[in-house]
Amino acid sequence: MNSSSNNIFLIGLMGAGKSTVGKLLAKKLGRRFLDADHVIEDRCGVKIPVIFEMEGEDGFRKREAQAIKDITAEDDVILATGGGAVLLPENRQFLSERGTVIYLHANPMELWHRTKGGEGRPLLKNGDAKKILENLYDIRDPLYREIADHVIETGKPSVNQLVNTLIMQLELSA
Ligand SMILES: Nc1ncnc2c1ncn2[C@@H]1O[C@H](COP(=O)(O)OP(=O)(O)OP(=O)(O)O)[C@@H](O)[C@H]1O
Ligand SMILES: O=C(O)C1=C[C@@H](O)[C@@H](O)[C@H](O)C1
Numbered sequence: 351m352n353s354s355s356n357n358i359f360l361i362g363l364m365g366a367g368k369s370t371v372g373k374l375l376a377k378k379l380g381r382r383f384l385d386a387d388h389v390i391e392d393r394c395g396v397k398i399p400v401i402f403e404m405e406g407e408d409g410f411r412k413r414e415a416q417a418i419k420d421i422t423a424e425d426d427v428i429l430a431t432g433g434g435a436v437l438l439p440e441n442r443q444f445l446s447e448r449g450t451v452i453y454l455h456a457n458p459m460e461l462w463h464r465t466k467g468g469e470g471r472p473l474l475k476n477g478d479a480k481k482i483l484e485n486l487y488d489i490r491d492p493l494y495r496e497i498a499d500h501v502i503e504t505g506k507p508s509v510n511q512l513v514n515t516l517i518m519q520l521e522l523s524a
């Protein structure tokens with residue numbers, strides 16, 4: 351954790367609510383919001399599924415690592431990371447050293463319901479999305495927990511309630 355940078359980094363699986371919660375949190379606090387997936391898309395000029403098609407997951411991870419390195423060097427950012435941002439050790443190090451890390455947790459079944467029918471998640475396209483999410487959860491849950499300063503259960507509360515709880519827990523004010 352690094353509180354002097356004032357950065358807040360949201361981590362968690364696809365469907366955890368990083369983008370939704372991050373956007374509302376930033377609005378309520380009057381702070382700058384960045385979504386790592388959108389930063390990568392803006393830099394490349396194409397959507398993430400196209401990057402996966404052209405460069406494979408490895409190519410995407412290199413671009414993601416560069417984006418995380420650049421964004422975590424900034425101050426006063428609320429960042430929604432991509433679901434796989436914790437896979438590379440150097441990403442985990444940048445995230446944990448440069449801000450307060452919030453793990454938005456949900457179980458795989460809940461994540462499946464939230465991502466069902468959604469576009470733009472190439473990892474869920476080839477096979478049984480529920481099984482894929484279960485596997486990703488098993489691999490990644492320990493990695494999210496490794497760098498999390500706070501673990502927030504997202505199952506029951508509304509997004510608005512979650513954001514209010516987060517603001518209280520972090521003792522943030524606009
Ligand atoms: N706490 C919540 N309760 C119910 N629905 C939620 C909650 N958080 C997010 N959602 C819904 O789940 C869907 C996925 O949310 P979102 O896109 O914010 O996830 P994400 O973590 O950014 O996923 P990705 O890693 O794929 O970008 C959206 O339709 C959103 O409205
Ligand atoms: O969980 C993942 O590995 C991913 C999640 C998305 O946010 C994107 O970063 C991309 O689709 C990969």
Ligand SMILES: [Mg+2]
Pocket residue numbers: 368369370385387430
């Ligand atoms: Mg997102």
